[in-house]
Amino acid sequence: MYNGIENITICDHPLIKHKLSIIRNKATGTNEFRAIVEEISTMIGYEALRNLNLEYVEVETPIEKAMCPVIAGKKPAIVPILRAGLGMVEGLLTLIPTSRVGHIGMYRDEVTLEPHEYFCKLPSAIDQRSVFVLDPMLATGGSAVEAINFIKQHGGRDIYFLCIVAAPEGLEKLHSSHPDVKIFVGNLDRQLNENGYICPGLGDCGDRIFGTK
Ligand code: PRP
Ligand code: URA
Numbered sequence: 001m002y003n004g005i006e007n008i009t010i011c012d013h014p015l016i017k018h019k020l021s022i023i024r025n026k027a028t029g030t031n032e033f034r035a036i037v038e039e040i041s042t043m044i045g046y047e048a049l050r051n052l053n054l055e056y057v058e059v060e061t062p063i064e065k066a067m068c069p070v071i072a073g074k075k076p077a078i079v080p081i082l083r084a085g086l087g088m089v090e091g092l093l094t095l096i097p098t099s100r101v102g103h104i105g106m107y108r109d110e111v112t113l114e115p116h117e118y119f120c121k122l123p124s125a126i127d128q129r130s131v132f133v134l135d136p137m138l139a140t141g142g143s144a145v146e147a148i149n150f151i152k153q154h155g156g157r158d159i160y161f162l163c164i165v166a167a168p169e170g171l172e173k174l175h176s177s178h179p180d181v182k183i184f185v186g187n188l189d190r191q192l193n194e195n196g197y198i199c200p201g202l203g204d205c206g207d208r209i210f211g212t213k
Pocket of ligand 2 (some may be wrong): 197
């Protein structure tokens, strides 16, 4: 719950803050950056997966038969927004290794900051799965809003958006465009700068994960 809004969770955890400070440092190299993005993603994922429904099955323990809870329904779908969202996938698969994985390719025009979609492949029966959309950076919110529009057009209904760092502007835009989507943010940063980068942020997250540029 953030500012009275049920569907926004700012994780606000000391471990996440500590690890974020390491990857905020521009001297941190690709290898360590990638590993920490994955670790933080597991922590955010753990918070988000708290919402999964349970059903009861009979289990024979060494002592007796008992009705025990297991995750109900179809396997969840994990959908990273390319490229940077790829860096979060293993962090979520650590928690639910049987998840299905889809991909949405989006890039942001560096001048207009408008998102453009270039690829989409989603798991089947997306309407029957919890869908975890991953992108480390929620800046203007344009990419997240478009990606979720797309998932909804394909039938997605129970949608979560997980990011490592958000700007207030992007969080507001995503929530007002998709109030039904449950948003989990590792840390809420101060603001966007004139180039659409999050401050203090992480810089260009895709470039830092993949060692490009
Ligand atoms: C980054 C980031 C988000 C987007 C956020 O991707 O991974 O997808 O920007 O910005 P927004 O909220 O203003 O839309 P980018 O377009 O740089 O592509 P990349 O991941 O391929 O580097
Ligand atoms: N995309 C990034 O990778 N970083 C930002 O700060 C904003 C958008």
